[in-house]
Amino acid sequence: xxxxxxxxxxxxxxxxxxxxxxxxxxxxxxxxxxxxxxxxxxxxxxxxxxxxxxxxxxxxxxxxxxxxxxxxxxxxxxxxxxxxxxxxxxxxxxxxxxxxxxxxxxxxxxxxxxxxxxxxxxxxxxxxxxxxxxxxxxxxxxxx
Amino acid sequence: xxxxxxxxxxxxxxxxxxxxxxxxxxxxxxxxxxxxxxxxxxxxxxxxxxxxxxxxxxxxxxxxxxxxxxxxxxxxxxxxxxxxxxxxxxxxxxxxxxxxxxxxxxxxxxxxxxxxxxxxxxxxxxxxxxxxxxxxxxxxxxxx
DNA sequence: CCCTTGCCTTCGTGTTGCTCGAAGGTGATA
DNA sequence: TATCACCTTCGAGCAACACGAAGGCAAGGG
Numbered sequence: 308x309x310x311x312x313x314x315x316x317x318x319x320x321x322x323x324x325x326x327x328x329x330x331x332x333x334x335x336x337x338x339x340x341x342x343x344x345x346x347x348x349x350x351x352x353x354x355x356x357x358x359x360x361x362x363x364x365x366x367x368x369x370x371x372x373x374x375x376x377x378x379x380x381x382x383x384x385x386x387x388x389x390x391x392x393x394x395x396x397x398x399x400x401x402x403x404x405x406x407x408x409x410x411x412x413x414x415x416x417x418x419x420x421x422x423x424x425x426x427x428x429x430x431x432x433x434x435x436x437x438x439x440x441x442x443x444x445x446x447x448x449x450x451x
Numbered sequence: 452x453x454x455x456x457x458x459x460x461x462x463x464x465x466x467x468x469x470x471x472x473x474x475x476x477x478x479x480x481x482x483x484x485x486x487x488x489x490x491x492x493x494x495x496x497x498x499x500x501x502x503x504x505x506x507x508x509x510x511x512x513x514x515x516x517x518x519x520x521x522x523x524x525x526x527x528x529x530x531x532x533x534x535x536x537x538x539x540x541x542x543x544x545x546x547x548x549x550x551x552x553x554x555x556x557x558x559x560x561x562x563x564x565x566x567x568x569x570x571x572x573x574x575x576x577x578x579x580x581x582x583x584x585x586x587x588x589x590x591x592x593x594x595x
Numbered sequence: 596c597c598c599t600t601g602c603c604t605t606c607g608t609g610t611t612g613c614t615c616g617a618a619g620g621t622g623a624t625a
Numbered sequence: 626t627a628t629c630a631c632c633t634t635c636g637a638g639c640a641a642c643a644c645g646a647a648g649g650c651a652a653g654g655g
Binding site for chain 1: 501504507532536549550551554567568
């Protein structure tokens with residue numbers, strides 16, 4: 308059995324957030340002891356992990372709550388739940404692509420700065436800051 | 452030259468968000484025409500792409516503003532900017548890992564549901580919903 | 596010439612999801 | 626007994642949009 312503090316560390320959430328989620332009913336298996344303290348067992352932690360991932364997919368707390376309720380209703384809602392997860396899966400894959408782009412962008416940017424620092428790039432005092440970095444817009448030659 | 456609507460489509464941001472960012476000074480190169488309409492050239496779009504990525508790394512609008520201002524100050528701030536980007540790069544890499552985990556989780560979940568739907572998994576009416584899915588917590592054998 | 600369409604503008608309020616701090620209870624240790 | 630180190634609830638505050646109202650400008654059609 309684990310306390311709020313423990314699971315917050317384990318899942319890298321703030322204690323506030325963990326309480327917030329449990330209070331909203333997103334972790335149905337969480338119990339209280341005689342002193343009214345939230346106690347998380349392994350199942351609760353599993354729920355919380357799922358909630359965290361769904362949240363990261365961009366689902367609202369309200370929608371996650373609906374999904375959790377569907378889970379609690381049992382087998383009869385299995386198709387509905389499948390559709391939801393398939394949707395979130397698609398979103399997760401899109402996010403994965405974006406994350407790759409983002410990481411690539413930051414790396415190129417860092418390398419660009421490093422080149423300037425090391426004097427590899429000729430003195431570029433007038434800062435066309437964002438030039439020659441992104442692949443999305445056609446490059447424009449500087450006249451100077 | 453592009454309007455708010457055009458760049459919002461191009462970068463997959465809402466028009467509200469594009470206006471919000473420009474009004475906050477995150478896109479310094481954006482101009483207005485005689486009718487006070489925001490006009491984005493290629494440079495503005497490049498800025499906006501950078502802003503978008505920094506935002507996705509979790510930087511606050513305020514911090515991005517500070518960074519943009521550093522950019523505008525020119526070469527003298529290059530080391531400071533380099534540090535910032537290195538930090539965001541590290542964050543981006545962490546996000547990439549998380550995105551992979553998330554995508555994997557959703558895929559396993561979807562497959563699990565599919566197994567249930569197809570009757571591959573023996574009738575599991577009592578829903579230990581989150582079991583045998585996540586790799587983070589030690590598995591507990593069901594007694595039933 | 597006017598009117599509709601469709602874009603743009605500003606402004607001000609609403610929403611979500613935390614985030615923080617206050618105020619206080621419990622229980623083990625010095 | 627007192628001081629930790631936890632836990633609790635509650636309520637206010639905040640960032641980053643999201644949205645809608647109200648209105649301006651320009652082009653095209655009747």
